[in-house]
Amino acid sequence: MKKEEEKASRFRTTFRLIQRMTWGFILVLVFSFAVYLGNRAYRELQVSSTFRVKTIAIRGNHTLSRKDLIYYLGLNENSNLLTLDLKSLYRKLISHPWIKNASIHRSLPSTLSIDIEERVPVALIKLGKFYYMDKDGVIFDKINKDVGCDFPVFTGPRDFSEVSAYFPLITEALSILNRKTGLIISEFHLDLNHGITLITLNDALPVRLGRKDLSRRFRRFQTVYHYLRRREIPIKTIDCRYPDRVVVKYIHNASEGKREKTG
Known part of the structure; x- marks a missing residue:
């Protein structure tokens, strides 16, 4: 009796094992067939019009x-x-x-x-050749005839290797350029020791702003500049680097005199 029970138990175990293997084999076949159909369908889609x-x-x-x-x-x-x-x-x-x-x-x-x-160019920078620069100071391409060169020019760094040292000045100059001031600027000259000098387009006037407190200095320059322009007084240079005044050099016909105007 005991031997018969053991034999029956072994049979059930073997049957379950065969059953599992059969189902596993069927699942593998089904999965493989599904993959085959999927690949074939994908290949058909790849060439489908x-x-x-x-x-x-x-x-x-x-x-x-x-x-x-x-x-x-x-x-x-x-x-x-x-x-x-x-x-x-x-x-x-x-x-x-x-x-x-x-x-x-x-x-x-x-x-x-x-x-x-x-990218929208807002200026050119001279690094041996002229390149376009956007409002974030990204230098991205050489000038071309389709876009043109009617932009303010940044000078100072001689090549790309020097740009990083000048970047704080470039950023400050761009912040001035991006303002809606009505003033047309032809050039920003950058100097690591003396800071920023801008040159106006209409009268080629050099304006020395320096390195510090540039926002306030630029506002003072605008006040003085518009005051003198309304009176049609010819100016040679404006220097805004002093903490308590703006120094203006005037032109008087053939002779030149220098006076100071407090801004």
Whole structure:
């Protein structure tokens, strides 16, 4: 009796093991078949005309042309939307010197949407050659004929290796430039010892602002400058580096005299 029970127990154990193995085998077959069908379906989608790129929607480009952007990204309207590597395309977008921010996404079944934020030049900086600079002080591209060179010029650093030392002065000068003052500035000359000298466009007037308290000094300069301009008094230089006064050098025909005006 005992032997029969042991035999029955072994049989049940073996049966359960075979049952588990059978179900495991069936699950493996089902999973493999599902993977096969999925891969086959994906391959079919990759060549399907349904997901072929028919529209490339680009927004935010003002300087960069649509044609140049599509060529830069290596896109064409026969690409399959599902096979495009969006991460790679995004990295390529933000590596472009004129692009500050970007996003790219698919709009099924056939549209690739690209949104960009371009850098806007507000000045040129002379570093051997002339380069565009945006309001944040980012130097991003050499000048070209399409954008032109009608911008204030920053001088001082001789090349890119010196820019970091001058960056605090660049930032201060840009904060002046970004104000809505109505004053047109042709040049900011930067000097590590003497600070900032700006030169006005209309009368090529050098204005020495120095290194410290630049916001207050610039306001004092504006007050003095507009006062003298209303009276049509010819000026040679204005020096705002003194704590208690603004020093103005006037022009009197052939002779030059120097007087002081407190600002």
